[in-house]
Amino acid sequence: MPKPVSIILDWGTSSLRAALVSETGETLDTQDTTSGGIQFVKDGAFEAALMETVGSWFASHGPLPVIASGMITSRNGWIEVPYVDAPAGLAELAAGTKQLTLQNGATVTFLPGMRDPAAKPFPDVMRGEETQIVGFGLNKDCTVVLPGTHSKWARVEGGRIAGFQTYATGEVFSLLTKHSFIAKALEPAPGAEPVWSAFDLGAEFAASDARAADAFLSAVFSARTGVLAGVLKAEDIGDYVSGLVIGSEFRQARAAGWLIPGEAIGIVGNNVLNSRYGRVAPLFNLTVIPSPADAAKRGVQLIAGQLQLTK
Amino acid sequence: MPKPVSIILDWGTSSLRAALVSETGETLDTQDTTSGGIQFVKDGAFEAALMETVGSWFASHGPLPVIASGMITSRNGWIEVPYVDAPAGLAELAAGTKQLTLQNGATVTFLPGMRDPAAKPFPDVMRGEETQIVGFGLNKDCTVVLPGTHSKWARVEGGRIAGFQTYATGEVFSLLTKHSFIAKALEPAPGAEPVWSAFDLGAEFAASDARAADAFLSAVFSARTGVLAGVLKAEDIGDYVSGLVIGSEFRQARAAGWLIPGEAIGIVGNNVLNSRYGRVAPLFNLTVIPSPADAAKRGVQLIAGQLQLTK
Structure with a gap:
């Protein structure tokens, strides 16, 4: 098995999905649990919930860096990460992350959401879609739509997300x-x-x-x-x-x-x-x-990679 | 008390509202019943339901003409009255009525709804609002909106309802x-x-x-x-x-x-x-x-009046 280098978390209200990832971005193992969903974690015991889910990976591979996105970064999550204002690209999103250190010494990096202060009638927000857009690619000016319950239309310009609307x-x-x-x-x-x-x-x-x-x-x-x-x-x-x-x-x-x-x-x-x-x-x-199927994971890795360059 | 000349029914799915009306359009008496609502009338016993509600008026004043509108004129009602196509004014709406005679000799006139075959993407329909528009007045070209669960926007032109959309x-x-x-x-x-x-x-x-x-x-x-x-x-x-x-x-x-x-x-x-x-x-x-408060009743009377002129 290729060497695991990081753990990527998609940590939402109702579930916690974890992936053990190699240097080339290959997913080596996954853990999905509903018991780790934010709404089921009592008294802020997020570290215990995380250890329950990925503790065996730490035991086998050491204190790998963890990158977390999803509602875990919101007011009701572990640590609230402020929105990064549009326009923003890799550098701004990486600068907007927050980190904490687990008892075992591993670092958890929480990715920010994005806010468009120019949206009418009020600033618009997203949390997670900006990471997918990064994974899709910022190298070419174009419009990107992310279909969903609350679809996002975003404009990529000059290597950054220029603005968006829900x-x-x-x-x-x-x-x-x-x-x-x-x-x-x-x-x-x-x-x-x-x-x-x-x-x-x-x-x-x-x-x-x-x-x-x-x-x-x-x-x-x-x-x-x-x-x-x-x-x-x-x-x-x-x-x-x-x-x-x-x-x-x-x-x-x-x-x-x-x-x-x-x-x-x-x-x-x-x-x-x-x-x-x-x-x-x-x-x-x-x-x-055409969009890569794993845009979300690619986006997380790109932001994490940017972070290592700048720290 | 002024002499009653007609009975006006607003007969819907959940209730039957009846008004005893004088020649000048004054409401002399009213009867409201939920038991007469279409959904509560079994086996098509609409005449019995009507007599239960307004039988005492017939007994006192003779077999007055009755004018009915509402869902009673739909497929699930007493008699289905086809929609009259836009553009239509008083003459077309009166010509689109249907009548039947009660056992006591009184005539019941059922008013039609309206259909706009030019509406996109499919012909639009209304049942009742056209009567309110007639009561509002067709003498001046203008746009009329009827706010509601399914609002209607209609255009009055040349004394007729030219078209509408829901x-x-x-x-x-x-x-x-x-x-x-x-x-x-x-x-x-x-x-x-x-x-x-x-x-x-x-x-x-x-x-x-x-x-x-x-x-x-x-x-x-x-x-x-x-x-x-x-x-x-x-x-x-x-x-x-x-x-x-x-x-x-x-x-x-x-x-x-x-x-x-x-x-x-x-x-x-x-x-x-x-x-x-x-x-x-x-x-x-x-x-x-400004719109008259009793546009619906005025509309019924105008269509009924037109009917007497043409028969």
């Missing part, structure tokens, strides 16, 4: 399809293929030149009028709304200046949403820059 | 403030005055020239970033989101061509929403045409 697309999709009268959807069967025809219908309307597509509050009502018109069946609603809200996210990102038709954009993440976003991009005359 | 603003507000992570709000105390400063903050952003205000899916995230920035308190969130979504409805109605800055618009309805909409209108350089 779109609550995933959450609005969930509200509409789970709780609304107008767009309540059937639960898809596990592993079922999306109804792409319905998805495309929603996305194509959002990308069309119809002025009504600028009216999101009206467009969502089309989940109902589409059924009344006999165009949508009950089993289509979920994917129709998915296409409509993701398409609307692109349309609104264009209106807000985050994307420029004809450009190439990055779609960063590792979940099923990426295929949906990739399907919408050409409707807005965008090509997609 | 905005699901009330429903989206409810989803965000009741079920979302980003904008879950405290339940306001009964009778409490809105936090107008928070409402205005949301509405003013929606009316601003910030390009980010065109991105509704992003703007809703400001309920969270406003708290993080220390601008919004927990008790502000509900009214902030209210101002933001109503302001966004105006902004989107402007983008979709329903309102023209500098015009006067009608705000029709009789609920507390009207004061909120009236507060937003000036932010979009709109003046408000």
Whole structure:
């Protein structure tokens, strides 16, 4: 086995995921535990929770450096790391880390989140996505979208993250399809293929030149009028709304200046949403820059590497 | 007591509201019952439900004509009345009514809803709001908004309703403030005055020239970033989101061509929403045409009056 050189933690509210990593970035071993999730750790006993999860790695390989990201760096976590303001690149993110030393002498480095003070109407924030963007790459000016419950649209310029804005697309999709009268959807069967025809219908309307597509509050009502018109069946609603809200996210990102038709954009993440976003991009005359599957881990390593250079 | 000349029914899913009306339109008596609501009427026994509610009026005043609107005219009601297509005015709405005769000889007239076949992406529908617009008045070209769970924006032109579109603003507000992570709000105390400063903050952003205000899916995230920035308190969130979504409805109605800055618009309805909409209108350089409080009843009487002229 290659020599382990560090431990990378994705430490969130509900779980603690640890990876033992080699010098070349290879993942040699993993530990996943829900009992280490922040919400289950009592009285600030984070060090004990960490030792329970990765203590055997320390025992075998010595006090390896640990790099932690996720909600563990928030107010409710082990140590609160202030947001680094945009624009920021590797140097600023590395300078914004905080460290502490464990009883065994190992150093834990906590990565910061990012804040865009220029966002309207209030400064916007992210915690974790900036690390994925670093892992995607800062060497080429472009726009990057990170699909999710709270999607981020970010602009990479001159080797730094110039600014970003959150779109609550995933959450609005969930509200509409789970709780609304107008767009309540059937639960898809596990592993079922999306109804792409319905998805495309929603996305194509959002990308069309119809002025009504600028009216999101009206467009969502089309989940109902589409059924009344006999165009949508009950089993289509979920994917129709998915296409409509993701398409609307692109349309609104264009209106807000985050994307420029004809450009190439990055779609960063590792979940099923990426295929949906990739399907919408050409409707807005965008090509997609391939993203590494392990952007998050790469980002952590790049920031950690930068840190060693500067200390 | 003035002589009763007709009975007007607002007959919905959950209740039946009846009014005994004089020639001058005065309401002489009312009967409200939940047991007559469509969902409680078994085996299509609508005539029995009606007689139970207004039988004593027939006994005292003879077989007065009855005019019914509401979900009683839908597929799940007594008699399904097809939608009348826009553009339509008094003549078309009257021609679209359906009638039946009760065992006592009284005639029941059921009013139609309206459909806009030109709406995008699918034809839009309303059932009841068109009658309120008639009661508001068709004599002056203008835009009319009817605030609600599913607000309607309609254009009155040449004495007819030229077209309309639904905005699901009330429903989206409810989803965000009741079920979302980003904008879950405290339940306001009964009778409490809105936090107008928070409402205005949301509405003013929606009316601003910030390009980010065109991105509704992003703007809703400001309920969270406003708290993080220390601008919004927990008790502000509900009214902030209210101002933001109503302001966004105006902004989107402007983008979709329903309102023209500098015009006067009608705000029709009789609920507390009207004061909120009236507060937003000036932010979009709109003046408000006063609406009669009893627009719905006036509309019913106008359509019924038209019917007598043409039969």
